[in-house]
Amino acid sequence: xxxxxxxxxxxxxxxxxxxxxxxxxxxxxxxxxxxxxxxxxxxxxxxxxxxxxxxxxxxxxxxxxxxxxxxxxxxxxxxxxxxxxxxxxxxxxxxxxxxxxxxxxxxxxxxxxxxxxxxxxxxxxxxxxxxxxxxxxxxxxxxxxxxxxxxxxxxxxxxxxxxxxxxxxxxxxxxxxxxxxxxxxxxxxxxxxxxxxxxxxxxxxxxxxxxxxxxxxxxxxxxxxxxxxxxxxxxxxxxxxxxxxxxxxxxxxxxxxxxxxxxxxxxxxxxxxxxxxxxxxxxxxxxxxxxxxxxxxxxxxxxxxxxxxxxxxxxxxxxxxxxxxxxxxxxxxxxxxxxxxxxxxxxxxxxxxxxxxxxxxxxxxxxxxxxxxxxxxxxxxxxxxxxxxxxxxxxxxxxxxxxxxxxxxxxxxxxxxxxxxxxxxxxxxxxxxxxxxxxxxxxxxxxxxxxxxxxxxxxxxxxxxxxxxxxxxxxxxxxxxxxxxxxxxxxxxxxxxxxxxxxxxxxxxxxxxxxxxxxxxxxxxxxxxxxxxxxxxxxxxxxxxxxxxxxxxxxxxxxxxxxxxxxxxxxxxxxxxxxxxxxxxxxxxxxxxxxxxxxxxxxxxxxxxxxxxxxxxxxxxxxxxxxxxxxxxxxxxxxxxxxxxxxxxxxxxxxxxxxxxxxxxxxxxxxxxxxxxxxxxxxxxxxxxxxxxxxxxxxxxxxxxxxxxxxxxxx
Ligand code: GCU
Numbered sequence: 001x002x003x004x005x006x007x008x009x010x011x012x013x014x015x016x017x018x019x020x021x022x023x024x025x026x027x028x029x030x031x032x033x034x035x036x037x038x039x040x041x042x043x044x045x046x047x048x049x050x051x052x053x054x055x056x057x058x059x060x061x062x063x064x065x066x067x068x069x070x071x072x073x074x075x076x077x078x079x080x081x082x083x084x085x086x087x088x089x090x091x092x093x094x095x096x097x098x099x100x101x102x103x104x105x106x107x108x109x110x111x112x113x114x115x116x117x118x119x120x121x122x123x124x125x126x127x128x129x130x131x132x133x134x135x136x137x138x139x140x141x142x143x144x145x146x147x148x149x150x151x152x153x154x155x156x157x158x159x160x161x162x163x164x165x166x167x168x169x170x171x172x173x174x175x176x177x178x179x180x181x182x183x184x185x186x187x188x189x190x191x192x193x194x195x196x197x198x199x200x201x202x203x204x205x206x207x208x209x210x211x212x213x214x215x216x217x218x219x220x221x222x223x224x225x226x227x228x229x230x231x232x233x234x235x236x237x238x239x240x241x242x243x244x245x246x247x248x249x250x251x252x253x254x255x256x257x258x259x260x261x262x263x264x265x266x267x268x269x270x271x272x273x274x275x276x277x278x279x280x281x282x283x284x285x286x287x288x289x290x291x292x293x294x295x296x297x298x299x300x301x302x303x304x305x306x307x308x309x310x311x312x313x314x315x316x317x318x319x320x321x322x323x324x325x326x327x328x329x330x331x332x333x334x335x336x337x338x339x340x341x342x343x344x345x346x347x348x349x350x351x352x353x354x355x356x357x358x359x360x361x362x363x364x365x366x367x368x369x370x371x372x373x374x375x376x377x378x379x380x381x382x383x384x385x386x387x388x389x390x391x392x393x394x395x396x397x398x399x400x401x402x403x404x405x406x407x408x409x410x411x412x413x414x415x416x417x418x419x420x421x422x423x424x425x426x427x428x429x430x431x432x433x434x435x436x437x438x439x440x441x442x443x444x445x446x447x448x449x450x451x452x453x454x455x456x457x458x459x460x461x462x463x464x465x466x467x468x469x470x471x472x473x474x475x476x477x478x479x480x481x482x483x484x485x486x487x488x489x490x491x492x493x494x495x496x497x498x499x500x501x502x503x504x505x506x507x508x509x510x511x512x513x514x515x516x517x518x519x520x521x522x523x524x525x526x527x528x529x530x531x532x533x534x535x536x537x538x539x540x541x542x543x544x545x546x547x548x549x550x551x552x553x554x555x556x557x558x559x560x561x562x563x564x565x566x567x568x569x570x571x572x573x574x575x576x577x578x579x580x581x582x583x584x585x586x587x588x589x590x591x592x593x594x595x596x597x598x599x600x601x602x603x604x605x606x607x608x609x610x611x612x613x614x615x616x617x618x619x620x621x622x623x624x625x626x627x628x629x630x631x632x633x634x635x636x637x638x639x640x641x642x643x644x645x646x647x648x649x650x651x652x653x654x655x656x657x658x659x660x661x662x663x664x665x666x667x668x669x670x671x672x673x674x675x676x677x678x679x680x681x682x683x684x685x686x687x688x689x690x691x692x693x694x695x696x697x698x699x700x701x702x703x704x705x706x707x708x709x710x711x712x713x714x715x
Contacts, residue, residue: 001046001054001067005039007076008058011117013244018195018234020241028202031245034117037209038071038124045128068109069127071120077113084113088143095214095247096145097123101138110140118214118247125210133519144505147463150338150383150412150473151503152215153208154253154303155180155480159220160418160561162425163481163488178481180204181218183235184226195238202242204480209246211500216243216478219253221305221342225261227252228288237295244298251300251340252292256324257312259284274317276327285331293335301337302328303385308345321345322365322377329379339379340412340475343386343402346574353590353597354574355390359402366406376408383412383473388438388458390599393421393477394553395544396434398611398621401602403461404443412473413438413462417499419479420561421554422543425488427684428658428677429543430536432498432510439506444606452606459506474503490677493521494536511537528668535658542658544620545651546688550644551623552589553580555695563687564694581623583702587630587640589623600625619643630703642708644699648692655681655688 012032014020020030031037039056046054046069064070064079072080074089083102092098097114112123126144130137157179164178181201182192192198208216218236219227226232240250255261259269259281267287273280292299306313306324314324325341332339343358350357362384368377378384384406389397393416403411415435416422422429439459445466446452453466460466462474476499479487487493494517501513511533518532547564548555555577557565566577573579582590592599593612600612610616614626619635622628632640659681666674696707 001050001069002065003039003042003046003054003056004062004064004068004070004079005035005042005056005058005077006060006062006072006079008035008039009033010035010076014241018238018241020195020197020238023192023196023198026197026199028197028199030197030202030242034121034245034247035072035076037206037245038112038117038121041121041124041128041206042069042071045131049128049131064104064107064109066107066109068107069112070109071112071124073114073117073120076117080111080113083111089113089115092119092143092145095119095122095212096143097126098144099123099127099140099142101140108138110137118209121209121247122212129210129516129520133516134524146212146504147459147506148472148474148503150215150300150471150475151213151500152217152251152412152473152475153213153417153478153480154217154221154414154475155478156220156418157181157218158224159222160420160477161479161481162419163479163483163486163492165482165484178483180478180480180482180486181239183218183232194235195241197238197242200482200486201239204486205243205246205248207486207496208248208500211497212504213476213500214247215249215251215300217251217253217303217340217475221253221303222309222311223253223255223258223305225255225258225263228254228258228261228292229263230291233292233295236292240296240299249298249300250296251303253303253305255312256304256306256314256328257316258288271317276314276319276323281327282331285328286334289332289335289337293337299337301332301339301381303340303342304328305342305344307347308342315347320365321361322368325382325384326377326379329382333379333381338381338383338471340383340385340473341378342414343384344392344414348574351597353592353599354579355592355599356597356602358386358390358400359405359602362402362409363405366409374408378409380410380471383410383471385412385414385473385475387414387416388435391553395422395429395540395548396437396551396620397553398624399438399441399443399458401443403458404445404456404466404604405602407467410469410471410473411461412475413458414475414477415499417476417479417495419489419492419495421556422540423684423687424562425492426562426680426687427543428489428491428535428539428681429495430491430498430510430514430539431495432502432513433537434540435498435502436510439502444604446604446606450605463506474506476503489680490521490673491536493517522669525668528665531661531665535661538654539658542651542654543688545647546655546691547651549647549651550619550628550640551621551625553624555581564691566695566698582627583699585702585704587628587632588644588699588702589626589628591627592625596627630705641699641703641705645696645708648696652685652688652692655685659685 014032043056070079074081097119100111114120161178305311307315329339346354346357350360366376386402390400441458443456445456464472497517498513514533514536518529555566557563568577570576600608611625628640630641634643
């Protein structure tokens with residue numbers, strides 16, 4: 001085969017204003033265009049897959065040899081102009097692609113065509129994926145484009161990162177050691193500072209492009225103002241240059257009160273100048289954004305965590321979230337930038353039930369009639385960025401009623417790829433099925449006459465089709481660090497992979513995605529693929545079972561969020577496991593039905609009714625909505641207490657089965673990675689058993705019942 005990428009270097013995207021250079025001894029190299037990236041990926045990928053070097057040609061005007069792979073856009077490639085149907089190309093937009101098998105005389109070849117170079121790169125990765133997963137590459141007639149426009153990572157580099165290469169192998173709460181990008185390092189490591197590009201930055205860029213992620217927000221959501229200083233902006237600009245050929249645009253998390261930071265003197269404001277309607281506030285943010293834009297022409301905007309967990313926000317100055325978000329949005333609008341305003345707020349004054357608080361703060365702003373006759377106060381360049389569930393990235397939550405209930409505002413779905421609450425870098429937990437469950441949950445949206453509307457799954461809200469929003473976004477909290485395998489646990493890579501694939505097309509099946517990943521990562525032997533996929537597919541449900549079965553929320557010890565501590569009570573009640581479990585002699589769980597907090601009323605009527613009644617609530621969400629009597633009869637005939645204990649036990653047994661199954665794969669997998677995963681599974685099993693024992697013992701103090709003895713096969 002031959003790779004033909006005509007004019008691969010024609011449209012350089014580097015700005016060349018900074019002295020980007022690779023770290024000494026690097027194995028990666030910088031490219032200046034997306035087509036160069038595509039060419040390199042093909043050359044590298046085909047060589048790896050075929051076991052021999054593949055000739056590459058970038059010359060215009062040439063004959064296409066049999067078996068060639070042609071990549072390009074109509075602008076760069078006369079072969080694409082000739083062989084890719086332009087009417088179909090028109091349908092795939094700025095990021096989509098066509099992959100076509102073409103026959104000319106006795107020559108068969110493949111054309112990967114797109115309207116843009118980045119589309120061509122995405123098509124290239126898709127083609128390589130087909131080869132790597134041993135799908136047919138003849139007779140191809142592929143037409144693809146993403147369903148969601150902004151597919152972003154939020155990179156919380158100093159928090160909740162479990163992918164570090166430090167002594168403990170974790171980033172943990174002190175993730176600095178695990179950061180994927182090195183900003184402003186001092187002392188000996190200063191020569192590893194941006195603009196020095198470390199190999200792993202490009203490995204990350206390639207990995208993200210391969211699954212279609214097109215944006216990354218640098219800086220923790222608990223933002224450090226340093227990222228707005230000149231020194232940091234220069235470094236971010238260097239990073240943006242390196243990422244640009246891979247289609248990855250950069251954004252920053254910022255603090256609402258950044259204008260008052262002395263580091264920006266003399267350009268600082270006083271607190272009483274933080275009026276979001278005032279010129280001082282808006283001009284300040286405009287100046288900052290303009291300064292960043294000068295260094296990073298395709299900078300996308302800011303993410304703001306305001307009035308949440310101690311972060312400052314407009315409410316500290318007498319304004320609401322709409323005022324604050326719109327103030328910054330107005331400053332960014334002339335520059336074509338966007339504000340991602342997070343809705344993770346839970347001010348205890350709003351309601352006793354933490355789950356109700358976000359909607360109570362945001363819903364009425366979305367509903368507010370405007371002077372121009374429209375509804376909803378949030379500006380067009382604001383996304384409300386909302387976690388999938390109403391609490392905080394628990395392993396299974398009911399979906400957040402904001403999806404569906406908010407109608408007039410752009411909404412971004414935030415998912416946590418980094419496994420803060422799902423086993424960190426110790427537990428094997430494939431999150432594809434969880435995200436699939438969220439995206440495919442029906443909101444049962446009704447119209448103003450109470451009639452049910454079609455196509456109102458959470459995914460339809462997020463992809464804009466349900467409510468007709470033109471701009472759409474999905475955000476994953478990243479799990480990338482400086483560990484050799486980038487994610488700490490080898491299997492955590494599957495979560496990044498699944499996030500990207502679902503962000504591109506949320507209707508994909510998570511088992512299909514897992515199968516692709518296993519074939520690309522471990523083996524193409526069907527027996528091994530089936531075994532590993534089977535392990536992965538049940539791993540999330542198992543974790544739910546041994547950690548928080550049947551909807552008992554958040555039983556984590558404070559701080560690290562790894563171990564159980566069901567009896568813990570803090571000064572802050574809504575951080576306490578006991579606030580959620582409400583264990584007493586009557587039963588377990590939080591009554592959010594009409595007899596309790598009535599959180600269920602935030603859903604549309606079908607679900608409000610379903611979740612409001614203990615008999616119709618799905619059992620896997622039971623304790624999110626009800627204080628369940630110990631004797632409550634479950635669908636399978638067991639009483640609740642027994643079912644609860646069985647669930648914990650089943651979860652642990654699954655982990656035992658995974659460990660044993662993995663042992664059986666030893667002869668078939670590469671020794672080092674096999675052993676690294678085996679060590680994790682050994683610890684995983686111990687920790688899963690700890691979750692079971694700690695919780696069951698504690699619940700038993702309230703239920704006063706015997707631990708049921710297993711008298712038959714577990715269902
Ligand atoms: C969780 C997490 C915090 C994070 C917060 C957020 O509470 O534990 O580390 O800052 O989510 O999403 O803002």
